[in-house]
Amino acid sequence: MLRPCSHGAEKYGIDAAEWRSHMCGLCLGLRDGHGQLARAATNTDAILLSVLTEAQLPGPSARTTAGRCPLRGMQRAQVAAADSPGVLLASTASLLLGSAKLRDHVADGDAARLAGRPMTRMSTRWADGARRQAALIDFDVEPLVAAIDAQQLVESRAASNGASAEPPVTLDELTAPTALCAAELFAHTAILANRPENADRLRTAGEHFGRIAHLSDAIADYDDDTAHGRFNPLAATDTTLAESYELVRESDAELRRALAAARLADVPTIRWMLLDPLHALVHRLGKGVGAVKAHVCNTTHDGHPHAHLGDHRPSTPVSETTHGHPRAHRTGHRPPTRRPGIGEALALVLGVYCTGYACCADHTSPCTGERKDAWWKGCDCGSCCDCADCCSGCGDCCSCGDCGCGCDC
Template sequence: MFGVVRPCRHVLCGGLFEDWLAHLCGLCLTLRREHGQAARLVTNYDGLLVSVLVEAQRPEVSPRRKAGPCALRGLRGARVVSARSEGARLAAAASLLLAAGRVRDHVADGDGVYARRLVAAAAGRLADRWDGAGARTGAAVGFDAGVLREAVARQPVLEAAGGAGLLELTEPTETAVAAVFAHTAVLAGREGNAGALAEAGRFFGRIAHLVDAVEDLPDDLASGAYNPLVATGTHVGEARRLCEEAHHGLRLALADVRMEDRRLARALLDREVRRSIDRVFNAYPPGGHVPQGPYPPQG
């Protein structure tokens, strides 16, 4: 997944920051426990949303435990989500599978250091390990890794073919996130939530893909790397409109999800997503065009 949800202590009030940190540290420690220290590299802010959604629907299935001091917590201990939690394990599986796909995408595009043969070969082996690890952990919680693999594999094919519209390019991400979000309902024993969560996942995936594209735009233009806004000739203002509509749809979908404690899920998927959209797009003037880059407008 991407980096849309990046809260800090002064934004998450009350005990919500500690709850968020419990899920972040729980994801990191679950990756270490099941796949070794190197797997902790795929820990990301958006991945922990999976663990948050499971707990929001049924808190008792996400036990906490005491963790020792960590440098990233200022050498303090903390109460974290246990690696026994199926939500944390699903978050770990999704993070590994999606990270493997992104590394392979960078290798295929020859981005930056990935253009070097030895780096590309090492990155490819690492991606294979992460992919296998994610599939094993996903299977342990009943999740079919094939859904994510197929979606991730379809992304570079769409980009290479040319002629796709912007929402066609975001579709693989939407499909992948929808599948993971829907499976949180299965783990929580709330199967009736699966449809609404899949819809929420599709909207969140769209936002994540577009926010990532806008954040990467200056670097992509400078390096000549692929960027979906440049490839489709999409205005930054149009990308913002699509994000605004997706955020509205995300809020409506979440309102249909039965949760026992929705405070953290709402803070992250509503307020923090809203803040991220504003943060990224406010750097551009309203209605601004994407500068001409290495990929001509298509369609």
């Protein structure tokens, strides 16, 4: 769910390799504590627990030199220590989530018949490993295990909503197990960092993070689930996509308030690895459900929204405002309207868009007029269009030059 953008790291003065440092530390922690196969449980969202723990520590955290790895181009790297408290908590979460996912695949019949038994054994092994690891950091994992076990029962009840004498299952009940797990994991980062005063605020932030995770997954899978007759919490509770998107927005706002109260909202690593990617996620979901229509950085120098490919009607002036605020009137040369090339037409056919404008062909920034190569010519987020989340999920990485919009994409 969280995909930090390299532009954001540069903006905050953070080494872009910091995310990899936590990910590699988590991967190696799983290997050292639970064997090579456990590395498959590496959960990139769980990295956030290591980041949150370090963000509350008074001094720099320990780093260790990792050996050569094919995923790093056979390079050595400085990574988070595998035995650090944050990495231990992140690996506990990864094992729990990995165990639950394996079990879900078996229960849903997604696994091949011959693979079902080995996957069940691996699920049990990872759950036991999570319990052992949690004991090392004084984390009571049993409420989380109980919540995960209860998820299937709640979903079974929700699937028969209206067909039994029991009260209908609500969407809050369906998202509660995920919210509880994230809440307790977030809160424990404060305990590990010896900042118990932050525990309640981080518990609130984690609760809303878990709710966002559950709802965003339900929104993304809605069409596919309903088409194939699979369970979806939104369909089961007659919740519309627009209503679920509003719930995501509410949780995003509450999460930010909680982090601000804990004085973590302005920590550069937290903004880069959590708040900005969440902003991009909410924006993508809004576009998907039709809640997000236009944005100043998706407009031409005339202030007009980019036309969809094939729409070359002349522009007419509109009010020069930015998010409702007056902005300086632009002067100077305006690039002429350009017809799409074959690359952009192909991008449209393949269904690759950037807020209504194909982004995977060469692109001219609407804010600066700067020409940028297509992402496939070396995508590092910067080579895709500004203010977008097309090829890398950029959030809050707007490089709008001198337009002064200060947008968050």
